[in-house]
Every structure is written in C-alpha cells, then in structure tokens.
Amino acid sequence: MSLALQTFSSVKDANAALQAAGTRYLGGGTLVVRAANEGDVAVFNLIRVSDPALSQIAVSGGKVRLGASVTMAAIARHPELAALAPAARAVGGPAIRNMATVGGNLFAPAPYGDFAVALLALDATVVTQAGEVPIETFLADRDTSRAILTAVDIALPKAESFRFLKVSRVKPKGVSVLSIAALLELASDGTVTSARIALGCMADRPMRALAAEKALLGCKLTPQEIAPALTAASEGIAPITDPIASAWYRAEVLPVHLGRLLLD
Amino acid sequence: MAKVPVQFTLNGSEKAEFVESGTTLLNALRDKIGDTSPKGGCHQGTCGACSVIIDGELRLSCLTLAETCGGADVRTTAGLAEGGVLHPLQRAFLDAFATQCGFCTPGMIMAAKVLLDRTPNPSREDVVEALSGNICRCTGYEPIIQAVLLAARANSQNAA
Numbered sequence: 412m413s414l415a416l417q418t419f420s421s422v423k424d425a426n427a428a429l430q431a432a433g434t435r436y437l438g439g440g441t442l443v444v445r446a447a448n449e450g451d452v453a454v455f456n457l458i459r460v461s462d463p464a465l466s467q468i469a470v471s472g473g474k475v476r477l478g479a480s481v482t483m484a485a486i487a488r489h490p491e492l493a494a495l496a497p498a499a500r501a502v503g504g505p506a507i508r509n510m511a512t513v514g515g516n517l518f519a520p521a522p523y524g525d526f527a528v529a530l531l532a533l534d535a536t537v538v539t540q541a542g543e544v545p546i547e548t549f550l551a552d553r554d555t556s557r558a559i560l561t562a563v564d565i566a567l568p569k570a571e572s573f574r575f576l577k578v579s580r581v582k583p584k585g586v587s588v589l590s591i592a593a594l595l596e597l598a599s600d601g602t603v604t605s606a607r608i609a610l611g612c613m614a615d616r617p618m619r620a621l622a623a624e625k626a627l628l629g630c631k632l633t634p635q636e637i638a639p640a641l642t643a644a645s646e647g648i649a650p651i652t653d654p655i656a657s658a659w660y661r662a663e664v665l666p667v668h669l670g671r672l673l674l675d
Numbered sequence: 676m677a678k679v680p681v682q683f684t685l686n687g688s689e690k691a692e693f694v695e696s697g698t699t700l701l702n703a704l705r706d707k708i709g710d711t712s713p714k715g716g717c718h719q720g721t722c723g724a725c726s727v728i729i730d731g732e733l734r735l736s737c738l739t740l741a742e743t744c745g746g747a748d749v750r751t752t753a754g755l756a757e758g759g760v761l762h763p764l765q766r767a768f769l770d771a772f773a774t775q776c777g778f779c780t781p782g783m784i785m786a787a788k789v790l791l792d793r794t795p796n797p798s799r800e801d802v803v804e805a806l807s808g809n810i811c812r813c814t815g816y817e818p819i820i821q822a823v824l825l826a827a828r829a830n831s832q833n834a835a
Contacts, residue, residue, distance in 0.1 A: 414697025415677070416740055440738040441720050444699065448718035448737065457697065459743070484732070504808015505786060506726050506733040584807035 414447050416457045425460045426540045426559050434458055436559055438480060439510035441503070442519060465514075465561060468492070475567050476538075479514030479560045483526060486513070494570045498529035498592065501577040504584050514560040517546075518553055521612045521651045522587045525577050528617040530563060531609035532592035533573070538562040550616050568594055576672045577611075578664070580655065587612050588656045589665060591672050595627075603627045608669075612661055613648040622646040623669065637673050641666035683747045685710060686754025694741050700734075701725045703741035704751065712753035712781045716810070723809030726782035727751050733789045733808075752781035755788070763833075764788060764826045773822035775813035782809050787823045796827055 416437065419425035429436060434456040435443045447454045465480035470491045477486070486492050486499035487508065502511055502525055516526040517537065530546055537549040541558035549556070574593045579585030590611035596604045606627040608620040622643035630636040650661035678693040685708060692707045701718075704710045704727075716724035718737045725737040728750040755762035764784050767773070774780045783806060790797055790805035797805070802823045811819060 413695060414740070416696050416742055418743075437740070440740065440743075441735075444738040444740065445719050447697070448699070457740075503720070504723060505789070505805060506723060506735045506808050507720055509732045509734055510720075510738060583803055 414444075414455060414457055416459065419458065419460050420462060422460050422462060422465075422540055422559050422561055425458050429458050429557060429559060431456060436514075438512040438515035439482065441507055441511045442515050442523075460559070470567065473567050475565050477513045477563045477565070479512060479562055481513045483508035483511050483513075483516075486526075491567070494568050494573050495529065498526050498575045498577075501525045501575070501590065513563055517549065517560065517563070521615050521617075522653055522655055524617060525587055525590045525611055528590045528609045528611035529573075529575055529592040530565065531617045531619065532575075532594045532607050533565045533568060534594075534607060536564040538564060547619070553616070572596055574672050574675065576668060578668050586655050589613065589650075589661055589668060591669055593672060595673075597632075601631045603630050603632070608644075610644075610648065610665070612656075613650050613665065615651060618648070620644045620646075620669075627673075632673050634670070634674065637670065640673070641670050644669050679742050681741045681745060683744045683749050685749050686751060692741075696742060698741045699737055700727070700729075700739040700741045700744055700749070701736035704736060704749075710751050710753050712751045714778050714781060716778065716782075721810070722779070723782040723786065724779050726785040726809065728785055728789060731789075731792075733786055750785070750788075752784050755784070762788075763829045764791070764823070767822040767826035767829060768819070771818050771822035771825050773814060773818040779809060779811040779813075783811065783819055787826070790823070791827055791830065795830055797823070799824065 435454050437443055437457040437459040443454055465478040467478045468481055469476040483499040483502045487496045502508055516524050535546040536543050537546050539558040539560050572595055577590040578588040592609045594607040598604050606624040608624050609617050610620050611617050623640040626640035626643040644665055650658040652658045677696055679696050681694050682691040690708055694703050701713055701715055704713055713727050713736050714724035716722035720735050720738050725735055726733055727736045729747050764787055786806050786809050794801055802820050
C-alpha cells in the first residue's frame with residue numbers, strides 16, 4: 412500500500428487530475444484513508460483542493476450553502492444551523508466530526524452517511540464541477556461520478572418541521588442500525604400537508620420513503636392515523652446486512668422507529 | 676515513491692521530516708519522529724487510540740496524512756508532562772485506576788484534554804460525549820469518566 416497525494420489550489424485543476432485511473436478525492440480522510448489503511452489497492456492517487464471557499468458556510472435569506480469540505484463539527488457548532496446540528500452530531504465521535512465532511516458524507520456507503528440522510532429529506536441541491544443536480548440524482552449516480560463536489564445547497568428548515576433520528580446499539584455513539592430524517596409541514600389543525608422522509612441503512616445509500624410520505628398526507632400525527640404510513644415505509648427497502656444488524660432486523664424495527672420519530 | 680518534506684510543531688518543538696507521500700501522521704509520529712504515544716489500534720477511525728490534537732482540534736492521526744499537517748500545531752500525550760510533573764489528566768488517570776492495559780489511554784487523555792480546555796467544569800454527560808469516539812476494552816469506561824471529572828475538579832481547585 413502506498414499513496415500519493417497531490418494538492419491543488421483550484422477545483423478545476425483538481426478535476427482534471429481526478430480523471431486518471433486509481434485516483435480518489437481526499438476530503439477529511441475518514442473514507443479514503445480508511446480504505447487505504449484497510450488494504451484497498453484501488454486507492455493509490457489522492458487529490459485534494461486547498462481552496463478555503465470549500466470550507467465555507469453561507470447562510471442568507473433562509474438558504475444555506477455548505478461547502479463540500481465543511482466538517483460535521485463546523486455544522487454542529489454553527490449558531491444558525493441548529494436545525495441541522497442533531498444530524499451532524501450523529502456522525503462519529505468528536506474526532507471524526509472534526510474531520511468528516513459534507514462532501515464525503517454524500518459518498519459514504521451504508522451504514523455510514525447519516526448526514527446525507529438529512530440532506531436527502533431536505534431536498535438538497537448538490538453542486539459539482541459539472542453543474543447542479545438534485546440530491547436524488549446525485550446519490551443514484553455517485554458511483555460513476557467523476558466531478559468534484561464543491562457545495563450543497565439547502566433551504567434551512569424550521570426547527571419544528573425537521574426531525575432526525577439515528578438508532579445505534581452503542582450509546583451514546585455507535586454505527587447506525589438505521590437513521591431517519593423527516594421534513595413535515597403541518598396545517599394549523601395538525602394535519603400533515605407535506606412530508607419528505609429519508610431513510611439510512613435501508614439500501615446501500617440513503618433513500619426516500621415515498622409510499623410513507625404519500626400515506627402521511629392528510630393524517631394527524633396520532634398512532635391510529637400514521638399506522639398506514641408505518642406499514643408503507645417498508646415498500647421498496649432493501650436494508651443492508653452487516654455486523655451491526657441483519658437486513659431482517661432493520662426491516663422489522665423501521666416502522667417502530669419511524670413511529671417514534673413521527674409521534675415524538 | 677517520492678518523499679515529501681513535512682514540517683510541523685510537535686508539542687511545542689519544530690519537527691521536519693521527509694516522509695513518503697501518503698504516510699499517515701500516526702506512522703510519521705511513531706516511526707519517523709519517535710513519539711509512540713499515539714497508538715495504532717484499528718486504523719479505521721473506530722477506536723480513537725491514535726487521537727492527537729491538531730491546531731486545537733481532536734483528530735485521528737491514523738486517517739490524517741502527514742503532508743496535510745504542514746505548519747500545524749500537533750499535540751500528543753507525550754508532551755503533556757512538564758519537567759517530570761504529570762499533567763492533571765495523567766495524574767487523575769493513575770489515581771482513579773483509569774488505565775489497565777493502557778493502549779487506549781493516550782487517545783482518551785487527548786479527547787479529555789480538548790474537553791477540559793473548552794469546558795473546565797464538564798458534566799458527566801459532557802465527558803461521556805467527549806470520549807464517545809474512544810474505545811476501551813478493559814475498564815468498562817467508568818474509571819475513565821471518573822478520572823476526567825477528577826482532573827476537572829483538580830484544575831478548578833488549582834485555579835481557585
């Protein structure tokens with residue numbers, strides 16, 4: 412195992428270098444250096460960009476742009492991003508959060524990538540050298556994507572309309588059994604008028620619970636009314652099996668945890 | 676493989692080394708510079724035994740490439756004692772029997788140091804959270820949590 416690291420000052424130059432075979436982008440190192448340490452010989456050339464713009468958080472008029480190199484710790488402590496803090500704090504321990512980046516999280520395979528689950532529920536727009544794409548398109552194509560991710564745009568949710576839950580066996584911090592993020596708009600009588608729900612560990616990458624979203628519309632958040640949505644949440648899932656939990660277990664507990672999130 | 680120059684401050688003293696490109700900070704510290712206080716446990720970012728403080732922030736040296744640390748201020752447990760006198764955290768780990776095999780201890784102490792530097796009087800929950808990225812397979816964690824709380828009390832008494 413030997414790695415070679417090249418540092419570029421601009422994303423454009425780095426993007427050109429990234430096209431060479433065996434080349435990966437180095438963000439915080441928690442994915443690619445880990446892979447190299449594990450003996451992944453497919454990783455030998457690393458590229459990184461030193462442009463400080465990639466580490467910036469810009470909040471204006473309810474819109475947030477998170478630079479791709481922004482760390483989980485930077486989000487968790489940002490005074491205007493309190494709604495995102497629970498999802499950012501769900502990632503790793505303190506050292507990992509000082510290293511792990513927004514961009515990296517979008518590439519993290521299940522059971523990792525809890526923050527990307529939150530971004531999916533928030534309908535983020537992913538900004539790359541090749542242009543801007545909706546997060547769902549980005550996630551679907553991420554294995555073949557060769558364009559450097561520079562930022563993620565979201566509309567900042569109201570704290571009360573955004574919910575996030577990570578379930579792990581080790582307390583306070585452990586790898587996900589599953590994670591769920593939900594962006595819910597309620598009418599004044601408590602009826603759900605819009606719902607966007609994202610699931611982690613229910614596939615090899617974050618996915619939406621489209622059937623559950625549909626089933627929630629017009630419901631009040633009571634155990635009786637959400638029951639059809641909990642059943643529908645299992646539609647289309649293909650949970651991962653790993654040392655944390657089997658696919659069977661993850662599928663069994665999904666409705667329970669989604670119910671807790673919705674009724675909380 | 677091309678060697679690259681790396682220069683940073685380790686526990687207050689300037690270090691300059693040539694390392695192979697892609698060398699982790701952990702390997703540079705242990706094999707090149709001779710500071711064996713950070714331990715290589717999992718090399719996967721899971722165990723926290725390699726934790727060091729870079730520019731005031733807790734990092735995992737096994738996942739950090741040495742050449743990205745140019746000009747950085749790197750702190751390890753080896754630099755804590757001053758003039759033969761143990762740091763309050765080291766003293767507390769001994770007094771509270773928070774060390775058994777000792778492999779996790781340098782990482783635990785680095786994680787605890789970042790906590791106490793920012794939060795001199797932490798709650799038990801703060802301590803548990805601060806140590807949540809560090810694994811210990813001996814103690815069951817309770818003596819470690821107590822040691823950090825003990826060090827915090829010792830610090831506040833000294834300050835008073």
